[in-house]
Amino acid sequence: MPSKGRCWETLQALRRSDKGRLCYHRDWLLRGEDVLEECMSLPKLSSYSGWVVDHVLPHMQEDPPPSETSTSPSSTSALGQPSFVPKSPVRDPAFPPASSATPNGTKDKYESQHTEPMVLQSSRGIKVEGCIRMYELLHRMKGAEGLRQWQEEQERKVRALSEMASEQLKRFDERKELKHHKEFQDLREVMEKSSREALGQQEKLKAEHHHRAKILNLKLREAEQQRLKQVEQERLRKEEGQIRLRNLYALQEEVLHLSQQLDSSDQHRDLPEVDLSAFRIRGNQLCGLISGIIRATSENGFPTAEEQAVAERALQEMRDLLVNLQQEIARACEDRRRQDEEEARVKRQESQVQQGPEVRKEPPASRQGPGGKLNEDLQVKVQDSTMQWYQQLQEASSQCVLAFEGLSNSKDSQAKKIKMDLQKAATIPVSQISTIAGSKLKEIFDKIHSLLSGKPVQSGGRSVSVTLNPQGLDFVQYKLAEKFVKQGEEEVASHHEAAFPIAVVASGIWELHPRVGDLILAHLHKKCPYSVPFYPAFKEGMALEDYQRMLGYQVTDSRVEQQDNFLKRMSGMIRLYAAIIQLRWPYGNRQEIHPHGLNHGWRWLAQILNMEPLSDVTATLLFDFLEVCGNALMKQYQVQFWKMILLIKEDYFPRIEAITSSGEMGSLIRLKQFLEKCLQRKEIPVPKGFLTSSFWRS
Numbered sequence: 001m002p003s004k005g006r007c008w009e010t011l012q013a014l015r016r017s018d019k020g021r022l023c024y025h026r027d028w029l030l031r032g033e034d035v036l037e038e039c040m041s042l043p044k045l046s047s048y049s050g051w052v053v054d055h056v057l058p059h060m061q062e063d064p065p066p067s068e069t070s071t072s073p074s075s076t077s078a079l080g081q082p083s084f085v086p087k088s089p090v091r092d093p094a095f096p097p098a099s100s101a102t103p104n105g106t107k108d109k110y111e112s113q114h115t116e117p118m119v120l121q122s123s124r125g126i127k128v129e130g131c132i133r134m135y136e137l138l139h140r141m142k143g144a145e146g147l148r149q150w151q152e153e154q155e156r157k158v159r160a161l162s163e164m165a166s167e168q169l170k171r172f173d174e175r176k177e178l179k180h181h182k183e184f185q186d187l188r189e190v191m192e193k194s195s196r197e198a199l200g201q202q203e204k205l206k207a208e209h210h211h212r213a214k215i216l217n218l219k220l221r222e223a224e225q226q227r228l229k230q231v232e233q234e235r236l237r238k239e240e241g242q243i244r245l246r247n248l249y250a251l252q253e254e255v256l257h258l259s260q261q262l263d264s265s266d267q268h269r270d271l272p273e274v275d276l277s278a279f280r281i282r283g284n285q286l287c288g289l290i291s292g293i294i295r296a297t298s299e300n301g302f303p304t305a306e307e308q309a310v311a312e313r314a315l316q317e318m319r320d321l322l323v324n325l326q327q328e329i330a331r332a333c334e335d336r337r338r339q340d341e342e343e344a345r346v347k348r349q350e351s352q353v354q355q356g357p358e359v360r361k362e363p364p365a366s367r368q369g370p371g372g373k374l375n376e377d378l379q380v381k382v383q384d385s386t387m388q389w390y391q392q393l394q395e396a397s398s399q400c401v402l403a404f405e406g407l408s409n410s411k412d413s414q415a416k417k418i419k420m421d422l423q424k425a426a427t428i429p430v431s432q433i434s435t436i437a438g439s440k441l442k443e444i445f446d447k448i449h450s451l452l453s454g455k456p457v458q459s460g461g462r463s464v465s466v467t468l469n470p471q472g473l474d475f476v477q478y479k480l481a482e483k484f485v486k487q488g489e490e491e492v493a494s495h496h497e498a499a500f501p502i503a504v505v506a507s508g509i510w511e512l513h514p515r516v517g518d519l520i521l522a523h524l525h526k527k528c529p530y531s532v533p534f535y536p537a538f539k540e541g542m543a544l545e546d547y548q549r550m551l552g553y554q555v556t557d558s559r560v561e562q563q564d565n566f567l568k569r570m571s572g573m574i575r576l577y578a579a580i581i582q583l584r585w586p587y588g589n590r591q592e593i594h595p596h597g598l599n600h601g602w603r604w605l606a607q608i609l610n611m612e613p614l615s616d617v618t619a620t621l622l623f624d625f626l627e628v629c630g631n632a633l634m635k636q637y638q639v640q641f642w643k644m645i646l647l648i649k650e651d652y653f654p655r656i657e658a659i660t661s662s663g664e665m666g667s668l669i670r671l672k673q674f675l676e677k678c679l680q681r682k683e684i685p686v687p688k689g690f691l692t693s694s695f696w697r698s
Contacts (some may be wrong), residue, residue, distance in 0.1 A: 012126060086271050241302025251311045256384065258318045259283045262325060278561045279325045286321070287315045288537035295391060308661045384675060390525055390532050397522035398514075400478050404471040418468050419475065425451055425459035426476045427483040433501050442587065445505050451476060452513050480509070481519030484526060485573065493572025497689025498626065499579040504691060506576075508585025511597045517595055520580075528552055528573040530621055567616065567667070571624045578629035586696055598636050601629050605644065613656045622648070623674055630684035642682075649675045668685040 016018050018343050064093040290311050295461060297303040303311075328366065401408075407419055429444045450458050452473070456465040466472035484506045492499040510517030529552060536550040545555045554561045581601045584594055605625065608618070634641050660668050678684050 008193045011631065099332075129278055137203045140320060168415045198321070208356050224457055238302065238585060240603060244303045244305070244308045245297065248290075248294060248297065248308060248311055249314045252294060253384075255287055255290050255315055255318050258315075259287050261615055266597055279321060283318060284537045285540050286318045286664065288539045290315050291387075291537075292539055295394070303484050344586050368646075383607065386532060387534070388535060388602075393518055393522040393525060396515075396518050397478075397526070400474050402521060404475040407471040407475055415469065418472070421459060421462060421464045422466065422468075422472055422476050423479050425457055425464045426480045428459065430480065430483045430487060430502070430505075431488070433505055434498070439504065443503055445508055445585065445587075447531075448480065448505070448509055450481075450507070451543050452516070477513070477516050478519055481516050482523050484520050485523040486571045488524075488576030489527060489569050489573070496575060496628075499572075499575045500583065500687075500691045503576055503579030504583045504585060507580050507583050507596075508588055508595070511585060511588055512591065514595060521596070524573055524577060528570050530608075530614075530617060532575050533604060533611060535611065535614065563616065567620050571620055573623050575628050581631055582632035583691070598629075601633060602637065605633070609644070609647065609652050613652070613659060615659045616659065616664040616667055619656050619660070619671045623667060623671040624676065624683070626678075628687050630678070634684045644676065647677060649679065 134356075141356055262279055293311055297307065310681045402462060407415060410416065410419070426448075429447050432443065432444055447457055451464070451466065452469050454465060454473070456463045458464075466476050469475075484502065487502050488499065492502065506517075506520060510520065525534070529550065531538055536547070538547050545558060545560075548560055553566055554569075578601065580595070581596055581598055584590075608622070637644075653675070656671075657668060
């Protein structure tokens with residue numbers, strides 16, 4: 001039967017096909033079907049078997065292999081059972097199906113035949129299927145065994161490589177450790193070598209140090225001995241200086257006592273033969289000479305032997321002067337007595353000749369001054385205690401200047417910058433004091449107080465503090481006091497109302513920083529000696545310009561300022577002083593007393609009235625002082641103050657008027673009108689510009 005031959009050809013074609021040579025797993029497990037059900041069912045061919053039978057077997061029949069040609073008919077007959085081979089619905093593009101050219105009816109019929117698998121009735125087919133499964137199982141087992149052997153081989157190689165890498169790592173670590181040991185050994189040798197060298201160098205330095213220490217000890221002992229010697233010499237010099245200074249003060253005291261004796265000789269002014277003014281002038285010159293020596297001594301420390309010798313010569317000259325004066329007075333008195341006796345004898349002779357009655361002569365009445373009071377001579381110099389106070393203030397000012405001499409004369413740019421910043425921080429706030437508002441005045445006061453307290457303040461966009469330099473505080477205190485006095489000299493002289501705001505700030509700073517107050521007084525006394533009051537005497541050998549400067553005049557290029565400008569400056573400073581002594585800082589401690597209160601103003605007024613008046617100066621200063629401070633003194637001293645005013649009006653004013661020329665009557669007239677107005681109203685008016693409570697609320 002041709003169908004049997006074609007069946008075997010089909011099986012041979014399937015075995016030789018690409019699919020037949022593949023090792024693949026059937027997917028019956030994935031289909032989820034039961035294994036026993038498939039075994040119990042009839043064997044089936046794949047749906048692709050029909051396609052193989054139609055297309056592959058005809059080609060194989062044209063060239064049959066030798067094995068097939070020798071196939072026995074018995075094997076062919078073994079497959080004589082009818083079978084149904086399904087045809088695959090898939091068509092290979094390389095082998096297009098022959099049925100595609102058939103009519104549609106034939107094609108549909110063919111496709112319908114392949115959709116239904118046909119049952120293989122031959123046991124030979126079942127055997128072939130079993131062989132195929134066995135072959136697949138065997139091939140799978142061989143593949144698994146080969147894979148297992150390959151994995152074992154790879155694991156052996158990995159283990160070998162791992163062991164080899166481990167050994168190489170061990171060798172690398174050993175070489176690295178050996179290298180570290182060598183480097184450590186080399187470093188140790190280098191360190192030991194450097195240590196030995198350092199020990200040697202240290203021993204050498206130690207020996208040099210001991211040698212230098214011996215030399216330094218010798219030098220230190222020599223320096224200490226020299227210092228002790230200098231200290232001893234300084235002590236001896238100070239002791240000698242103290243002795244000379246005490247002697248100098250004793251000389252000054254004796255000279256002043258002799259000067260008072262010279263002044264007491266005015267009771268003999270009616271003796272025309274004696275020129276008392278020449279003796280008084282020379283006595284004043286000698287007093288001024290010794291005062292100058294003491295002033296120079298206060299600046300330099302101790303008087304020298306030459307200065308003491310000069311003072312002793314001055315004292316001897318003063319003694320001789322007093323002896324000469326007494327001799328002149330005795331001689332003049334003797335001449336007067338003889339003359340009186342001669343005149344009396346002549347008159348007696350004349351009366352005897354005329355034989356007239358005797359006429360009793362009454363002694364002439366003693367001369368009386370205005371108001372029936374005796375004319376007593378006033379002083380021309382200040383009291384000793386006031387003079388000593390004046391000198392102490394000037395000495396304190398000089399010591400302050402010496403304290404910041406290093407900062408003032410420094411050439412370092414940084415020090416110069418600090419000096420300029422400190423000077424601006426100290427002087428600019430004082431220049432800004434005005435009568436605008438009390439709140440602004442408090443800000444200025446707080447800024448000055450902070451600067452003096454060592455706190456940083458802003459000045460010119462930079463932070464400034466006295467702690468920037470060790471001499472900064474002395475410098476600021478000196479410049480601040482100088483600026484206060486300069487404001488009185490310039491600002492108050494032009495605007496009298498400005499005295500009160502400047503004075504109240506100065507008084508508050510004085511209360512918190514007493515040294516600033518002492519420096520203010522020192523500057524004030526130096527520029528205006530009448531604020532002491534002190535009338536400097538002309539010294540022998542002194543230049544006229546220097547004497548004019550001592551009197552308070554400004555001398556520029558040998559030209560002395562005009563009298564009006566001089567009086568204006570003196571007036572401004574006296575007004576500032578009169579405002580300071582009566583004002584207190586309102587935010588300060590009220591329980592504390594005023595550092596320089598009204599009692600000093602009363603002392604100044606009493607001393608100025610005990611001194612000979614100066615033309616044009618005394619009237620100006622009295623008017624300015626009483627106009628500013630008179631109301632406060634009236635409230636403080638009451639009846640005693642009015643007695644003082646009456647004394648000025650009745651006794652002292654005529655003395656000023658007697659020495660005032662016709663061209664200097666302006667200040668005298670102002671003083672006279674002020675006194676008359678006050679006595680008429682029995683009240684001293686409140687000065688213009690006086691700070692009231694409303695000023696501090698603004």
